[in-house]
Amino acid sequence: MSDFENTYNPEEMDEPTIVTLLDEDGGEHEFEHVDSFPFNGETYVVLIPTEEEIAEGEADEILFFTLQTDEEGNEALSFVEDEAELDMVYEEFKNRMQDEFDFEE
Numbered sequence: 190m191s192d193f194e195n196t197y198n199p200e201e202m203d204e205p206t207i208v209t210l211l212d213e214d215g216g217e218h219e220f221e222h223v224d225s226f227p228f229n230g231e232t233y234v235v236l237i238p239t240e241e242e243i244a245e246g247e248a249d250e251i252l253f254f255t256l257q258t259d260e261e262g263n264e265a266l267s268f269v270e271d272e273a274e275l276d277m278v279y280e281e282f283k284n285r286m287q288d289e290f291d292f293e294e
Contacts, residue, residue: 228281232256253278
């Protein structure tokens with residue numbers, strides 16, 4: 190979505206939660222879970238690439254997903270692709286995390 194400058198000190202925080210996602214070729218990519226929040230009837234999950242992923246050339250972007258639960262109670266992430274929804278969720282995320290990150294406009 191947008192580049193950002195991380196202003197928190199990881200040494201002052203508990204261990205980050207790492208999420209491993211598979212790409213279309215079956216390759217594994219690790220992301221740090223930054224936030225989850227309810228908004229407009231959905232639960233959104235926010236991930237950023239780990240430092241290792243960025244060093245390997247992955248984009249330094251914020252990724253937004255909705256958390257979906259099937260009939261059996263299994264949870265899955267669904268990437269937010271709709272631009273209007275993405276803009277609204279990004280604005281909500283910025284409001285929630287304005288003390289944690291310096292966002293570039």
